[in-house]
Every structure is written in structure tokens, then in C-alpha cells.
Amino acid sequence: MKVFTAICLILCLTVACSKEPAITEDMLDGGTLFDPSLYQPEKYLVSRAIPTPTPAQANTPVIIACHGYTATTFEWDEFRTWLGNRTDVYLSQVLLGGHGRTYEEFKKSTWRDWQEAITAEYERLEKAGYKNISLLGSSTSGPLLLELVSSGYFTRHLPPRNFILVDPIVIPSDKTLSLVPLLGPMLGYIDTKQSAQEDKVYYHFRPQETLQQLQKLLTLVRRDLEKGISLPAGSRLTVYKAKQDPAADPISAVLIYKGVKLSTGGPPDVQLIDSDRHVFTRLQFVEGVTEKDYKTQKDTFAAILAQALAP
Template identity: 55%
Template sequence: MSTTYLNFKFILICSLLFTCCSSNPEIDNATMLDGDQIFDASLYNPAQYLVSKAIDNPSAIQKNMPVIIAVHGYSAATFEWDEFRTYSNANADILISQVLLGGHGRTYEEFKKSTWRDWQEPIMTEYNALIAKGYTNINFAGSSTACPLVLDLIQKGAITDNGMKNIFLIDPIVIPADKLLTLIGFVGPMLGYFESTNTATEENYYYHFRPQETLNELMDLIDKVRKNLQNGYRLPLGTQMKVYKSIKDDTADAVSAVLIYKGLKKQDGSAIEVEMIDSNLHVFTRLDGRDTVTQKDRDMQKQVFDDMLQLLQQ
């Protein structure tokens, strides 16, 4: 059997597995985030989502309150942290900034042309704005791709000593669970985009079509973060980290948590904390909009939210 035939067969299998249709996706503007009618709510009213926009002149009490910068993953939107905000509002006295990644929450074309550095920029914008306003208890919570974005910021020293108290990583992706994603640079240009399976609710908050250009950006980001973790580095002084990782999900391999645990230490050289979660959901803390949610899923979500809030109050 010739090598040419094997390569053709492999490409065909990849195409079927990724269920891509054509180079130009057919977007329903009225029902999909990809279109030009549905946008992330934070774009309309930033003050409802960002502490830096909501409070012009924070009081001394507010400056010392825990502020958590909550950031969603690739192809998602601020919706991913709505449930945490709702739960926190009812159970804790903290401030929350739900940051929309650059290039996200807008049209397919805007998403397509964005880079991972564009995605990262709003995180630093909000962090710097909070620092400038005198907040002293800044924290971070990221899901999926938000995790390597903040890990990169730590590695390159963008987050300074005593600048962030706690960092919570939910299902961080450093190694993809779908190994075909590693071939995106080869297969992607031939296919153009890939299609995801969303529920009717998710269509409003997650891209249905994922441009191969953005998947290449995702791979560039996680490759960079993986190499940095293999070399090893440390958290800023005064910063704690806890990783919560589903034992099995279809996006982020559980090895991702192992790499973070081995490659990243506290400033004094001690280990960060990792908790493996008995779940097969990716971003198990987001349950709204899913087709099937069990009581076990809800109990696990509450357990992790309670744990995060307790650590924030220490």
C-alpha cells in the first residue's frame, strides 16, 4: 500500500472525525453566537461584569475585599462563570470581574482573525485596572484555555509579587484529550473550520464553528505553556494556586494537571494543590445549558464553589 494512499486515507478519516462541511460555514445569525446579532452581554454593559468599570472610586473596605477575575475558555463567553457569580452573590462577600477573552463573544470573522495574545489581553487590562485603583486582594479563576493564558502571564512575569492572592484553575488544558488536535496544522488548512455540537442554549454562548486559524492559535499557546512547565518556574511571592481537574473529559487530558503540578511551584519551592474531580465533564463548574446534569454534578459544583470561597476568605 503506497504512502500517498495512506496519507489520503488518514486525511479522510480526520475530516470525518472533525465533521467539517466546507470552507465557508453556513451561519444562522439569529440563533448562533457566530453570527452578527448575538453578542456577549459584557459588551453591552461592561459595568455589570467588570469591577474596574462598576466602581469608580472604591472605598478602603472595597479595596481590601477579595476580587476574583473569572475567565472563560476557548470559543466560550462570560456565561461560563454566571453560575459562580450567582452562587457567590448568595454566599459570600466578594467582588467578581467576568472577563471576556479578546476576539470572543463577537462574530465568527472577528473570532477567526484573533490570536491567543488577543485572547489574553483583556485579562491583563482588568488586572492592571484593579491594581491602579488600589485593590489589594486580587484573585483569578480560569476555566480550560483561560488557564494556559494566565500560566503564560505568570511565567513571563506580568503578574508581580503580591499582585494576586489565589489562582484557581478549572480543567486546565495543557495536553488536549483529542490527540487529533495536534494535527491541526496539517489538516486544518484543508478543511477551513470544525463544527461543534452545542445544545440550543449553548449556541448563544459558544461558537458553533471553530476556525482552524483559532485552533492553531490554541495549539501554539498550549505548546508554549507545556515547554515552560517542563523547564519549571514559580508563582509570584504571596500567590497560592489550586487546580481542579476532571478525571476524564473530552477536551483536556488529565495529564495537564500533572504537568502543572510538576512544573509550577510556590515561591518557596513547595507544591501547589491539585484536586482530581470525579467527573467526565469539561469545565464541570458550568452546568447550565447542558443536556444532562445529574445531582452528583450539582453536588460537585457546590463543593468546589464552597472550597474556592473558603480559600478566598482566608
């Protein structure tokens, strides 16, 4: 018992845990700032902007971009800016369920709530007649998308043309996450210590309830990868993984490579990126960004676009 207590104390000191967070109105958690897609969904979701597409529009590639845990649609804003006013591809930026709202709403959400926002947009596009859809996921959206495949979701729906994952997390770099199911109630929450600018678009505090949900999702997906996941016929999978990732252990890419097969039996395309940033495609508000970082970001954006436009 003494050892257990000591571990709890050390963990709490390490991750700055407490029972009640000190939330201010300047934070996304504070109940004043919300993700803009909640106010103007037509600016973020193709299904809302073009609910009744022409035949030409229905054949235009659509990329559904899904962000990571504690993030918002902001995570893919730079990709939208990079795309500019292109008309040969559409972009939907999905806000995961429970995210972009109050701290309490986030705290109550489950990983299935997070995932439901992805399937909701997918099914609206499918129902409207869109025929060429790619799914782009960063960080936690990686396992959310893999779980959709392993659960058989796409046996009942139009198969995506592409699954494109940026820094998907299967194994966390911070191994203390594995202790959350045991120590969660004692943790309360984790203070991210992020910048004031990031506080407006990412949750500053990580409730232990949501960390437990994340752990449940990752455990489930790891088991699915061990059993083997087969992509739908005609779907491709590409993984872009930073070599030195402070959030998602690079071994995540290895597990995906070994655990996922194309319908033809071949392996997915896994590319290791020379970066030490998590979700290296998001550089706004990041400290110490270099010209190399910007080039890596733009090169990856170009590769994502090429995949979406490929037949």
C-alpha cells in the same frame, strides 16, 4: 502522499470540517448575538462598577473569572448566581479577546488577544487600588494564566493572592488537535454539534485559525512547564481537575503539579474531581445533570470562595 491524503479525508469526516460554516442569526457566530458584557461592562467588571473604591472596598477580595476557548462570560454565570448578593467578595467576569463577537472577529484573534482582556481588567483593578485579587480560570484560561506567570508578567504587577484553575487544558483529550498546524487550511473549521441553547453563548464553529492559536499556546506552556514555572511570592495555586475529561486530558493536572512550584519551593494543590464533564462548574444547558453534579459544582464554588477570602 496517498497515506497523507487518506489521513486528511478521515480527519475531515471525523470532525465534520468544511471551508465555509453555515451560520444562522440564532448563533453567537451569526453577528446578531453578542456577549452582554460588551453592552453593560459595569455589570461584569468590578473595575467598571467601582472604578474609585473606598479603602474598605479596595481591600475586599476580587475574583477575576476567565472562561475557556469558544466560550463567553456565560461560563461563570452560575458562580455569580451562587454568590448572590454577597458584599465580602467581588466578581469580575472577563470576556476573552476575540470572543463573544462575530465569527470573523473570533477567526482573526490570537491567543495573545484572548489573554489581553485578562491583563486589561487586572491592571485597571491594580491602578484603582485593589489589593487582594484572585485569578480564576477554566479550560484554556488555565494556560493563559500560566503563561502570564512564566513570562514574568507579575514581576511588574501586584501578585495575585490565588490562581485557581478548573479543568485547565495542557494536553487535549482529542489528539487530532496536534495535526491542526499541518492540516489547518484543509480543515476550514470544526462543527461542534452542540445544542441550540449553547449556540447562543458558545461559538458553534471552531475556525482552524483559532485552533492553531490554541495549539501554539499549549505548546508554549508545555515547554514552560518542562523548564519549571515559579509562582510569585505570596501566590497560591489550586487546580480542580475532572478525572474523566472529554476535552482536557487529566494528565494536564499532572504536568502542572510537576511543573509549577510555589515561591517557597512547594507544589501546588491539585485536586482530582470525580466528574466526567469538562468545566464541571458549568451545568446549565448540559444534558443528563445529576444531583452529584450539582453537589460537586456547589462544593467547588464554596472552595473557591474560601480561597479568595483566606488571608
